[in-house]
Amino acid sequence: MISITSQTPEWHDRFFAHVRMVFPEVDFMPWSRAGLWTERYDVLALVDRGEILATAGRTRMVLSLGEGPDSTLRTLREALQLGAVAVRPDFHGKGLGRALLQAVITDAETRDLPLFLFSNPDAAGFYEALDFRRVPSCRPMVDLEIPVSGTALRQAAHLRLDRQKDRQLVAAVLSASPSHQGGLSARPDLSILLFHLLDGSMTLHSFNAGRSLAITERKGQLLVIRDWLGEWPGNILSVLPRLIDPASTPVRRIEFGFVPPPNVIGPGLRYQADRKTHFFLRGMDAPQGPHCFPHLLRT
Numbered sequence: 001m002i003s004i005t006s007q008t009p010e011w012h013d014r015f016f017a018h019v020r021m022v023f024p025e026v027d028f029m030p031w032s033r034a035g036l037w038t039e040r041y042d043v044l045a046l047v048d049r050g051e052i053l054a055t056a057g058r059t060r061m062v063l064s065l066g067e068g069p070d071s072t073l074r075t076l077r078e079a080l081q082l083g084a085v086a087v088r089p090d091f092h093g094k095g096l097g098r099a100l101l102q103a104v105i106t107d108a109e110t111r112d113l114p115l116f117l118f119s120n121p122d123a124a125g126f127y128e129a130l131d132f133r134r135v136p137s138c139r140p141m142v143d144l145e146i147p148v149s150g151t152a153l154r155q156a157a158h159l160r161l162d163r164q165k166d167r168q169l170v171a172a173v174l175s176a177s178p179s180h181q182g183g184l185s186a187r188p189d190l191s192i193l194l195f196h197l198l199d200g201s202m203t204l205h206s207f208n209a210g211r212s213l214a215i216t217e218r219k220g221q222l223l224v225i226r227d228w229l230g231e232w233p234g235n236i237l238s239v240l241p242r243l244i245d246p247a248s249t250p251v252r253r254i255e256f257g258f259v260p261p262p263n264v265i266g267p268g269l270r271y272q273a274d275r276k277t278h279f280f281l282r283g284m285d286a287p288q289g290p291h292c293f294p295h296l297l298r299t
């Protein structure tokens with residue numbers, strides 16, 4: 001068993017190829033090339049004669065815990081988020097996954113660090129077999145129409161990560177951002193945020209003279225606000241028209257990728273059970289919900 005870190009580049013290409021073989025849609029390469037592999041990420045791997053057979057990635061994070069949707073009093077706790085849990089397909093069902101995760105669990109218990117992860121639905125039984133507990137997740141959303149025509153508002157500026165000044169702006173706003181609300185959240189993390197943004201399907205808007213950033217995705221009449229960094233306006237309704245393309249159809253529903261602060265939406269905000277998210281926790285009890293662990297902090 002070895003630990004692959006930012007300091008062991010001789011293993012990086014083999015790790016990236018292993019992950020791509022098991023999860024064809026996941027590519028660590030752009031993230032690594034952008035210098036985003038920090039000392040807070042390592043990969044425990046089972047290897048045989050220089051070949052990787054199984055991996056489990058660990059990101060050291062700071063959990064932010066509250067009780068209820070608008071808990072201003074929050075507790076911080078160090079934890080490890082697992083990702084890239086992948087056994088080479090020809091070795092499935094032979095106990096390698098259990099052996100590797102058992103090593104991860106023992107190490108985390110020794111260091112008193114809780115473990116958490118987001119599982120794909122097919123692997124949920126694997127984590128249950130290893131005594132991980134499910135955390136019920138929700139999707140915060142509100143039905144309201146954002147008209148697109150007749151608005152004289154300028155669109156918020158779109159940021160581009162290939163521009164250094166835009167990356168610096170994201171880093172600066174993020175470092176001053178508080179954690180989101182809800183039961184289980186975490187301190188913002190630039191490395192994970194940029195991993196998601198490098199995939200290119202989201203739009204990064206800057207407004208309020210660069211003091212607020214919103215990351216959105218459009219799906220027909222739905223606008224998903226995946227993340228919000230920096231200052232919030234007193235009333236979000238004044239800003240939303242600036243986040244949508246005036247040439248598109250109206251938005252009728254907004255979903256948040258996190259629990260938004262109280263009062264920015266109003267009474268229409270509801271928390272719908274999210275049965276598609278398989279959120280697992282081990283080594284601590286979840287506080288009271290609602291739980292919508294920020295989408296762009298998931299690995």
Ligand SMILES: CC(C)(COP(=O)(O)OP(=O)(O)OC[C@H]1O[C@@H](n2cnc3c(N)ncnc32)[C@H](O)[C@@H]1OP(=O)(O)O)[C@@H](O)C(=O)NCCC(=O)NCCS
Nearest residue numbers: 086087092093094095096097098119120122123125126129
């Ligand atoms: C899920 C995965 C990591 C499991 O590793 P593995 O080496 O095949 O699993 P093991 O042989 O060590 O099995 C350990 C236990 O988990 C159970 N288990 C394994 N895979 C399971 C699954 N998909 N669903 C339900 N239970 C599962 C086994 O029955 C076994 O139970 P037991 O020890 O009580 O008899 C592996 O199959 C894999 O890489 N799958 C593809 C990628 C993936 O889905 N990764 C998880 C991402 S969240």
